[in-house]
Amino acid sequence: ALYAHIRILWRLERGAVPKLPPSDILSDFSLWFSDGQNIAATATAGPPLIHSSLVEISQSLRYGGGGQQAPWMLMVDQAMLEYYQVCISRFGLPCWCPDLRDTAYSPYNSACRIIALTTFQQGILAKVYDQLLPNPRYVTNTMLILKLYDHFVHYYQQKRFTKEKKSPGSVTISEELKTLYKNCERLAACRKKFAKEMKLPARYINMVSEVKATSDDEWDPELGAYAIKCRP
Helix, strand or coil: CHHHHHHHHHCCCCCCCCCCCCHHHHHHHHHHCCCCCCHHHHHHHCCCCCCHHHCECCCEEEECCCCCCCCEEEECCHHHHHHHHHHHHCCCCCECCCCCCCCCCCHHHHHHHHHHHHHHHHHHHCCCCHHHCCCHHHCCCHHHHHHHHHHHHHHHHHHHHHHHHHCCCHHHHHHHHHHHHHHHHHHHHHHHHHHHHCCCCHHHHHHHCCHHHCCCCEEECCCCEEECCCCC
């Protein structure tokens, strides 16, 4: 649920690579918070530095899709969306976008972290993410949430950002291959289970359960659909 929340704030669809915040956002933030005022208190008590309607944010997040898995949408209701926008506007940010070039606990990235954690806790209490089955007991475990946030943003997404910067397009290719392999792995397991239930000979079971010999969920641009490819 936390990762879904971060993607909504970040407007980061599945498979997308994070972008850098515009330079004017960073310079404006430095001007507003140059005197070392309490960044932590700003998220809940500070006055909006820009109008909340100017804050760009996603209202939905797409999950699944491809093959036998039907896509579904995680939707945030309008009232909660406006609350997210107000929290972000208190820092004068027209969008929520951590700076992955900087340290995890720089003033700007600290503000992004505080925004994410504050809005996430309120989102959980408002049951925004109930369809993801979050455990409410962990909502008050701030240290755990901090560790999960830092891992997702400043480790996992930062690695993807750095890889994409060094080799444009490499992240998309590697993740598409990973998804394809997972689908083949799933199909191989189903075929193995079916073969055992049908009491087929061991040589057939070994053949159909080999992941590398399985082809599934491969996009055919000519058909405009997912197709199972046959071995020549």
